[in-house]
Amino acid sequence: MRFNAGCELSYRVGSPTLFIFSLEIARTQAHRDISDGLSITPEIPLNAFTVPGLENRYFSFVAPAGRLVVRYEAGVDLHVFRRHPADIAETAVADVPLDLLPFLLPSRYCPSDLLGAFAAREFGHLFAGHQRVTAICNWIYDNVAYQPGTSGSSTSATDTLIGRAGVCRDFAHLGIAFCRALNIPARFVSCYAHGLQPSDFHAVFEAYLDGRWWLFDATRQAHLDGLVRIGAGRDAAEVSFATIYGAAEMDGMNVWIKPVGALDVPLIRTTEAISTSAI
Amino acid sequence: MRFNAGCELSYRVGSPTLFIFSLEIARTQAHRDISDGLSITPEIPLNAFTVPGLENRYFSFVAPAGRLVVRYEAGVDLHVFRRHPADIAETAVADVPLDLLPFLLPSRYCPSDLLGAFAAREFGHLFAGHQRVTAICNWIYDNVAYQPGTSGSSTSATDTLIGRAGVCRDFAHLGIAFCRALNIPARFVSCYAHGLQPSDFHAVFEAYLDGRWWLFDATRQAHLDGLVRIGAGRDAAEVSFATIYGAAEMDGMNVWIKPVGALDVPLIRTTEAISTSAI
Amino acid sequence: MRFNAGCELSYRVGSPTLFIFSLEIARTQAHRDISDGLSITPEIPLNAFTVPGLENRYFSFVAPAGRLVVRYEAGVDLHVFRRHPADIAETAVADVPLDLLPFLLPSRYCPSDLLGAFAAREFGHLFAGHQRVTAICNWIYDNVAYQPGTSGSSTSATDTLIGRAGVCRDFAHLGIAFCRALNIPARFVSCYAHGLQPSDFHAVFEAYLDGRWWLFDATRQAHLDGLVRIGAGRDAAEVSFATIYGAAEMDGMNVWIKPVGALDVPLIRTTEAISTSAI
Amino acid sequence: MRFNAGCELSYRVGSPTLFIFSLEIARTQAHRDISDGLSITPEIPLNAFTVPGLENRYFSFVAPAGRLVVRYEAGVDLHVFRRHPADIAETAVADVPLDLLPFLLPSRYCPSDLLGAFAAREFGHLFAGHQRVTAICNWIYDNVAYQPGTSGSSTSATDTLIGRAGVCRDFAHLGIAFCRALNIPARFVSCYAHGLQPSDFHAVFEAYLDGRWWLFDATRQAHLDGLVRIGAGRDAAEVSFATIYGAAEMDGMNVWIKPVGALDVPLIRTTEAISTSAI
Structure with missing residues (x-):
């Protein structure tokens, strides 16, 4: 496309x-x-x-x-690289390449060190794999209101957990924090997002599963296969536009x-796993 | 008794x-x-x-x-004063006596002002009354681990929401904070608690419903009809032993x-609503 | 007057x-x-x-x-009751009447339990008495900018210590928190304030010294002897207008x-200690 | 050496x-x-x-x-590379190489985004250069007690600012946070530290000035010219031993x-500026 x-x-x-x-x-x-x-x-x-x-x-x-x-x-x-979500296992933390260590660690807006017990209780019992991160996104979608004006440049994932409202940036931070708390490497992705209304810069996140980075959008605002990446980082600070x-x-x-022109594959709110990362 | x-x-x-x-x-x-x-x-x-x-x-x-x-x-x-929970409606905030205003306001360990959206999402749709506060207790019981050593004297209800572990004091603070966020007056109660193992001072909370204070214990550690009250206050600070x-x-x-001696009514983990407050 | x-x-x-x-x-x-x-x-x-x-x-x-x-x-x-500041000693905490205990305890916006070491380092060595609370006010005036728009309804004294900006409410909360951390009872006072520009409700605080409540205004925005009290409480929550x-x-x-009419005593930015409390 | x-x-x-x-x-x-x-x-x-x-x-x-x-x-x-502190100017933020951007941004334990007003008030008026970072270290040394047991793995620089006590890790985080709030790149350095009593891993920080990273130790516990570096990172999370x-x-x-053997230069609590970084 x-x-x-x-x-x-x-x-x-x-x-x-x-x-x-x-x-x-x-x-x-x-x-x-x-x-x-x-x-x-x-x-x-x-x-x-x-x-x-x-x-x-x-x-x-x-x-x-x-x-x-x-x-x-x-x-x-x-x-985009597509795979069936059920075929994507988690990478055991011992098999995560050491250069990805930063994406396992807490960052300014993703204080995952505080969320170990929370993440274990909500998501620890779920089947490990792409579907577990989807469950995280569903939890965020169900429990946090998408509401412009409720958060700001100092809002962290724990603030969002308390306040239960935010925008794309906050949804991504919370998803990342939960993943890291479960020892799944995760990072923030800024992008141009097809389908986003109104048009704006968008933020989603990637989780590292089965040796590859996969895209997730807990806001459900855009097409996962219509995200043109600007940058990836530990959290919003690193890829502020x-x-x-x-x-x-x-x-x-x-x-x-x-x-541009006719699409070879129609864009849909896909249920496929989508990756646009080189590794 | x-x-x-x-x-x-x-x-x-x-x-x-x-x-x-x-x-x-x-x-x-x-x-x-x-x-x-x-x-x-x-x-x-x-x-x-x-x-x-x-x-x-x-x-x-x-x-x-x-x-x-x-x-x-x-x-x-x-x-103890007993009633069937289903018969206990909430008191509309406009009917709460003004001298109870402090129990509607946020306090040091119960920052209810931060929990409006959270409480509305989790409990706002529930049928108002004693059963809604029971639902709050059930939520706390289901989502927070009773785990000595995980909290301290500066732990607030929002800390507990993030950390998902605590002791009786923390369970009570969280219950109070949710109630106040729903405009239900609530206060902290310290007591001697029959059934608590190991024996210790205990903390529960009261919610003001239908013109009376009713006892709630989100820890499910003691008998609600076996609580001998020491004091009530805005939160733990006021009734520290x-x-x-x-x-x-x-x-x-x-x-x-x-x-002492034979009980006239056997103590049980009652499902009745229990009040020991004068008003 | x-x-x-x-x-x-x-x-x-x-x-x-x-x-x-x-x-x-x-x-x-x-x-x-x-x-x-x-x-x-x-x-x-x-x-x-x-x-x-x-x-x-x-x-x-x-x-x-x-x-x-x-x-x-x-x-x-x-x-107003006036006295020379140097004549006002602190009340030893053991001599504080027990009904004032709430004003020694932390509250929602005055988490004095977190400020013990801070207050001891900054103010612990100062001569105890009215002048020590004046030193607290001077510290706040010197270190916090009076800047409308920088704080909100959830801003606490520790937030103000970090952010170093606020309005009268925040200045009062910080003064109260420091006093309580030093075991000086302190409370929030809302008032009509002569001299305040632009005219608005004002907030100051009282510290209990030598058996009486004394007024302090860390903002230096109004005349201490021109404050007509609306209410006193643990913090802003209790006396919100x-x-x-x-x-x-x-x-x-x-x-x-x-x-009204000619003043019997001219209002000045007084250096006297001012009390308008019954006790 | x-x-x-x-x-x-x-x-x-x-x-x-x-x-x-x-x-x-x-x-x-x-x-x-x-x-x-x-x-x-x-x-x-x-x-x-x-x-x-x-x-x-x-x-x-x-x-x-x-x-x-x-x-x-x-x-x-x-x-070690030595220079007279007075000869080391600050690097204008516009001249900071873009690959150092991460060291200007807030991180988990160094939320510099919250400290802009604080840093400007305390250090903004000081002469820019190595001496300004020394002033930051002096401020920390004067205002924070070195006290093992007062902080933990979740303690951030703002917690330390409130609690006024900590260990080497906390001193370094606070120094870093202040530097970044002043637009000076700063990073956390873990090391073996000659002179530290009792012997332990140590943490100091580096600030980027005049095109080079310079070492600072706000704890004054070790010899700046006796630090053998293990690693550098955004904060403690990245270089935990x-x-x-x-x-x-x-x-x-x-x-x-x-x-080992006789020292060619005696180790002293040097007042020289010390750098051990390649760039």
């Missing part, structure tokens, strides 16, 4: 301000024939950085006072994703 | 230390023919105080350095309660 | 809603020749309640859907206080 | 348990002529992993039930470090 995705963000900048953006699509094997481009107004030279292994791309610059517009447009062939050091206010934001 | 109850507590006191004890049985209408006595070794003059309305009794003194032993013995006829200002270490504690 | 004080609050009520108001001035000995009156539009019969001992007055009613306006006007002679159960939105609020 | 360092850890293992150890010295440019060895009893094949860039080394294995002893011994020439999945209890622990 080929998608056109992109965004246009505008800011009023009060004084010279550092922007670090994470909004380019990741250069993974699942993303082929990428054609993309960036335009910054005014023109400013960029620093660019790609995280080895994860393939997240960041770019940064110091914007002068005044108006700033960042526009990104990309076309990409999204190749914009990290700003200075004095700037966003005054416009437009995010889009559209399939 | 007549009970003999009491305790003996001993301390090593390092320097002159203020002790405030709450371990005498309350002078409520449910407690009749009370005969009790206190002995302090060494002999120290006491200050005594009874909370108007609640009838909690406190006594305090400054103990000198050395060994301190406090022994309390009481005999009491416990008159010993509040100590100074340098002292407890080195012995013995707590007991026994029925 | 005679003051005229009052407020007019208006609400849009969506469906029948319980309002509990705490905005009448307290009937304490410091408030003499009180003439006050309340008007509710539409006319609704009230329940009224005065807290024994504290003399806080509450009134409540269920308002029908539609517009609600509550107007309160009072005239009062404020008799309006506690609402139902669906209502405030759409107007006007609060005022003005001295 | 050449050091011999090492440790012997023993465990009682209840059932097959995964151990991930981080206790080998890092293969950095500051560590030369390393000769080291590991012995595991019983013999178990290891998985080993070195984090690219950081050069932390991990090894892991599944231990069978029974007794486990891990012994590690190393000799190393420690080459032992991460255990299963049922095991440590029943013996011995950690040592000793200079």
Whole structure:
């Protein structure tokens, strides 16, 4: 499936301000024939950085006072890997590659160290495998209200467990925290998401099962096979679409994703397991 | 039913230390023919105080350095008030007497203000009345492990919701917090509890329904009709059996309660609604 | 000094809603020749309640859907008790009357149990007395920014210690928490405050020293001898000017206080110790 | 300076348990002529992993039930880089290499996002540079008690700010959190520490200044020029000396470090700036 995705963000900048953006699509094997481009107004030279292994791309610059517009447009062939969920076992923690250790550890918004007993009681008895992580997503969907305005930039998974409301970011953090508490590596994924209404950046999560990263979306807001990845990280902090050091206010934001031409496979709220990760 | 109850507590006191004890049985209408006595070794003059309305009794003194032993013995006829749970409706918040307002408000260990959405989702749809508070107790019993050593003096109801383990104090705090979040007045009750194994001070809670306070024990550790009340308060802080200002270490504690003679009504893990409160 | 004080609050009520108001001035000995009156539009019969001992007055009613306006006007002679701060010693905790125990204990927004080491390090070495509480206020003034919009209804004193910003409510909570951590009884006071700009309800705190409650305002926003008390309580929850159960939105609020005629003593940012409490 | 360092850890293992150890010295440019060895009893094949860039080394294995002893011994020439603190400026956040972004972000135990106002008030006005981070260390040393037993595995920097007590781990977390709140990259460093009494693993932190990582120890417990690095990470979670999945209890622990022969430069509580990082 080929998608056109992109965004246009505008800011009023009060004084010279550092922007670090994470909004380019990741250069993974699942993303082929990428054609993309960036335009910054005014023109400013960029620093660019790609995280080895994860393939997240960041770019940064110091914007002068005044108006700033960042526009990104990309076309990409999204190749998803599908499998029947029942065929995906969990990877025993002893078999998790040591370079994935960070995704087993607690992070700022996913304090999984506090959730061991909780996760064991709710999910410990379930059959291990892809279906257990689906059960986690179902639990979140059933117990947490999707409600913009109820959470903020300091909201952690335990806050969400108490407050029982949040947005995609919070749903992902909670899913990640539960997985890690069960010794399943899990990470945060930012993306362009086909089907999301209204259109916006989206956040889902990946769990490492059977030697591969699989996508999960506890919000049920988007098509799992229509997610074009921007980046993956321990939690939202690492793949925030914009990290700003200075004095700037966003005054416009437009995010889009559209399939190109006829789809070879119709997008559906799939019940298949979906992976778009190289490993 | 007549009970003999009491305790003996001993301390090593390092320097002159203020002790405030709450371990005498309350002078409520449910407690009749009370005969009790206190002995302090060494002999120290006491200050005594009874909370108007609640009838909690406190006594305090400054103990000198050395060994301190406090022994309390009481005999009491416990008159419990029973009703069929299905006959007990909730009191509309507009009909709650204003002097009970404190029991609707959040307190240190019962931050009910954070649990509105949680309580509404879990219990909001249930039939209002005594049975809804029983449902809260069942939820706590099903979701929280009774596990000494997992909580401490700073553990709040939200901590317990995350950690999913605690002792009687934590179970009571969580029950109270849920009730208040549903606009049901609720308070913490310390007591001597027949049936508790091993014998110790116990904590349960009361909810105000249909114009009366009803007892609930989410731990299911004791007989609801065998609870001899010491005191009631907003949460554990108010009815701690010993509040100590100074340098002292407890080195012995013995707590007991026994029925006297043949019981007129056999104590059972009753399914009746039980009240021992005057109002 | 005679003051005229009052407020007019208006609400849009969506469906029948319980309002509990705490905005009448307290009937304490410091408030003499009180003439006050309340008007509710539409006319609704009230329940009224005065807290024994504290003399806080509450009134409540269920308002029908539609517009609600509550107007309160009072005239009062404020008799403040003054003493030189250096003459006010602390009351040893062993000499604190047992009925003040609640004001030594942690409460929802004043978790003093967590602040023992902090308070001991910052204030433990200071000379005990009124001046030590002034030192606490100075610390708060120096270390916390008065900044509307930075805190909310769930903000506790420990949150304020971390976030270092807040409003009068937060300053009072922090002062109370520090005092209690030092075994000084302390409570929250809501009031009409002469000198406050812009005019609003104000919150300060009282510490119990030398057998009397003394006023402190860590915000330095108002005249300590121009505070007309509404109520005192463990923390903000107990003396919220309006506690609402139902669906209502405030759409107007006007609060005022003005001295009547010539002042017998000019109001100043006094350095005297001020008490307006009966005991 | 050449050091011999090492440790012997023993465990009682209840059932097959995964151990991930981080206790080998890092293969950095500051560590030369390393000769080291590991012995595991019983013999178990290891998985080993070195984090690219950081050069932390991990090894892991599944231990069978029974007794486990891990012994590690190393000799190393420690080459420290020294500079006068006054010559070390801060790196403007816009000049921080993008691969260091993780060390600017909040992590589980260093929630720097909550400390912006705090850090700005306490340290914002200080002269930027190595001396500002020293001021942070001094503040921590002055305001937090070094007190074993006051903190645990879930204690974060904000908990330490409230509780005002902790151990090396907590001191490092707080230093890191303050640095990140000031936009100074900072990371946690585990090490063998000459001078530490009693001997144990130690934790310090590094701040990135003037294009290089510099060591800081807010505990003042060890010699900055006698730290043999094990690993660096976002916080303690990443470089825990032992991460255990299963049922095991440590029943013996011995950690040592000793200079070999005569020192070419005497170890002192140096006031120089010390770096042992390659970059």
